[in-house]
Amino acid sequence: MGNRIDSHQHFWKFDPVRDSWIDDSMQKIQRDFLPEDLLPLLQQNQFSGCVAVHASQSEEETEFLLDLASKNDFIKGIVGWVDLRASNIEERLNYFSSFKNIKGFRHVVQGEADDFMFREDFRNGISALKMFNYTYDILIFHRQLSAAINLVKHFPDQPFVIDHIAKPDIKSGDIASWKKGIEEIVKYENVSCKISGMVTEAHWNSWKPSDLKPYLDVIFENFTANKLMFGSDWPVLNVASDYSEVVQTLEDYMSQLSTEDQNKIWFENASSFYKL
Template identity: 80%
Template sequence: MNRVDSHQHFWIFDPVRDSWIDDSMQKIQRDFLPQDLSPLLSENQFSGCVAVQASQSEEETNFLLDLASKNDFIKGVVGWVDLRAENISERLSHFSQFEKLKGFRHVVQGEPDDFMFGAAFRKGIAALKEFNFTYDILIFHRQLPAAIDLVKSFSDQAFVIDHIAKPDIKSGEIASWKEGIKEIAKFENVKCKISGMVTEADWNNWKPSDLKPYLDVIFENFSADKLMFGSDWPVCNVASDYKQLVKTLEDYMSQLSIEDQNKIWSENAKSFYKFND
């Protein structure tokens, strides 16, 4: 099986730039580069991955593109660009020359809850379509109403929700997140990454049964055509290891047809980010 990890990160650790990696996350306060990920992919039957931005600069985008140019298993890059910039079309035109650059992301989870209603941000989202760029939605569950309005307003734009919109798995709160997921899943232009769940759970004590109610909601509302696996490596290392993440999803999906499993492990990521093996 040629699986694809649709969501992981690389960085050369910088304590100032990467201040979000605080002392509770000491396990990941170091460099993580392609040579660290490659053996994990091989061991778990993955042939490729999508590298996603972790800091908000064009330097980050260029850093990931450079890694992708030197490592064939990095099939795509989700970079960062200032979507609110007045010259956004010019910047997107520049980045459109890079075949492995598939889309962009902004760390909206760190912004005010009304951020996605901003006129400049929406002008940037509107500009993505001309260059066939995707957009990864990174939010906390309380920001789902704004995300629903965004995907409704840009029905021709390809969106994917990162980390199932970060429900509070540790506390077990599910109701308001579930309502938001039911609504946003109705839109044809929205897919969802099965990623980032263990870091929203109790890092040291989570069990697969803690994730199951949230997985049930995702699978009930997004079809097998709209879900894709992402490890969120190396962030996941604070709560799990790569193999455990993969096995948890393998076990959960064991009742699905092989065809549907293949869609979630690889085909959906390939079609969304437009790459082949």
């Protein structure tokens, strides 16, 4: 096994009601995905571990991931869910702080109104994360980048990482407004970015590496190897690709980089960001 870290993947026992976002167009992932399904893929692709990110928004989900991590030591960290808007947020974070596997939290902001990140209750939750040294994963659509920029500027000491390169519209090839947002948010030292979730923003059945290249160029030019980390977004990636193909696509793209820079992206940055 190599020492790579997959900084972004999910587990679930499929529940059609709770997991209603996995609709019939995503039949390939309408089933259970558990650690025993992921381990062989990690091994085949030189990964020694992963960071499990919540797929549904409940504390039960965070407990489910904690349980899996307690039984599988290749799960090196968890990005859980807690209601950041709750008035007892400090108490909840204090409770979770006794579990060393929890490294940070996120909220599915892409499913919220565009002004969600300006909400006072949400920002109160973000301000509480620092007390416990938790990270925050920013999950947004590209149109929400301006709100994310305001958020990261407001909390300069909070470590943030952008999931799925902020979901540009790779299908349409529209790049300009997303690129402008990336060029702006990268100015803030406290922001990293996950190279993840790209194939599912492209045409599922017909994407080619050349469709992703312009978007990869933008994040590599802006974030550089110091602020980027690889995430597979498994098993969601299965609707458009497979684990090895996603890894191979990035390997090919990065073949011109120094070994040192490649190592940062495959494991060092995730390790230091999440304190694995």
